[in-house]
Amino acid sequence: MGQKGKCEVTTQTQCSKKVEEIRRVCREVRKNVLVMIGTAGSGHPGGSLSCVEIISTLYFGVMRVKPEDPNWPDRDRFVLSKGHAAPTLYAVLAEKGFFPKDLLPTLRKFGSPLQGHPDAKRTPGVEVSTGSLGQGLSMAVGMALAGKLDRKGYRVWVLLGDGECQEGQVWEAAMAASHYKLDNLAAFVDFNGLQIDGRVEEIMNPSPLADKWRAFGWRVLEVDGHDVDALLEAASYASESPGAPTAIIARTVKGKGVSFMEGQREWHGKAPKGEELSRALQEVTKS
């Protein structure tokens, strides 16, 4: 972990206020994600709930963006490579003010800007279209190269799934990112340990994941992906790592926040209904 902590330029009070605010956002996002998927009747709650802290921390504690000007040239970029966690991205973007929150319940509905997987053409704040796994990091490499070429100070953040790291293209992109010394690029891996068919290590073991990223020339951090303080600190380290991109392997729990979804692979791609939804909402609201 870097020596420079999250509170380097802020006072302790400001810092804890920021963390408190992010935690509030996370509670709101969890609730909205469940309502959205419940209303849609389909979607991916498990992997959406595992990355709530990561995406919320980026948008509310790290990235410079202008919701009223989503294509502001100097903005920091976020690429949701694991596109099936779209509900979390949408809930965070709405919370940030990129579009009205009342759009959220239209997720996956005909005519909605909130497609089942992110669609850059339809949704303000969505940088690229993802959903076919393995492609986001390459697009982020292109954005980071453009940033270097234009001598802009923006940073590019990516969120990958752990199962997604089974895609070969991820490693093509990883190689290119360190080759071109893209220190304006950082990738989180949402390491929740589960994929559709079962445990990631049983289906096709990507471990040792940290060693793999290191071997591809990346700086690597391993953090608790639900600990906002730790995520802020990791992002701060990644922002001050000259000469190389940073991979942040975030240990997470699939379905985090809903007891009956936590660590259960059947909640990868199933919507909660009726009683399940009410119970889930109760749990995330009081947590």
Add this chain to the structure above:
Amino acid sequence: MKATREAYGEALVELGREHPEIVVLDADLSSSTMTSGFAKEFPERFFNFGIAEANMMGAAAGLARSGKVPFASTFAVFASGRAYDQVRQSIAYPGFNVKIAASHGGLTVGPDGASHQALEDIALMRVIPGMTVVVPADAEETRQVVRWAAAHDGPVYIRLGRSPVPDVFPQGAPIQPGKASVVKDAKGRGFGEMRPGGERDGLDADVAILANGIMVSKCLEAWELLAAEGITSVVVDVAFVKPLDEKTLLELAGRCGAFVTAEEHSVIGGLGGAVTEFLSENCPCPVVRVGVRDRFGQSGTPEELLAEYGLTAEDIAQAARKSLELKRAE
């Protein structure tokens, strides 16, 4: 005689001087795709991604999203096949402004054999919504198409060839990218001898021969063969397989009523596919397709391969005779 890939490389350097937003990407084939000239003059705007085409296409999408105009080059088999999903998902679905310039299309790759001979690339690219698909006939048309593509906002696939091809268009010819070009009319007038929009009577012929890429010059040879038999034809370069110049096709359907298509590609899904689809819905008339009949390629010289796969001037003439027979039987 010049290969279209060479003209592409030269055009890139010219455009690079005018447009700082143009960047060029390659996947370890820059001396074959001819992006090496750009790399030499603009090293900071050239990115070699190594033998990793999927990543190259994704990075091109990211560069386009950031306001650059990327030209991504590799062989046509890899651009359309290996990286199909990236072209579809990362580039075309969000409508990003990426130009895919794919060299070594078709059989005339020659001795490298079937693994390197793209005969399906036009079909694969044409079926993607919003993708413009262009197969220029010679160096001059390539130069103009590349220039057009740089100015056009949206994804474009340009197919280029390995082997030198005869010049079809004079230098500086007033080609209108997107429009079909009559390169020889029934009266024997070439492209340079016709006023744009004028002298349409030269389009009254027994048969219209539509072609692109290297096949355009083969069709000009076929024109002579047919003329010697008293069959009049008009040879039209349809570089833009998508979007098709429907207006010209309808005019030719009215004036000729019989077609041949000729392409260095499978008869399935390419120019022949596009033309028959359009005509059957709008003005049904005979179309006989010259192209590869559902086979893979193989090693050989370009001329040996064109003969083996039925892509010679005589094959085109034969197709014209058949089309004319079908028209007369109607």
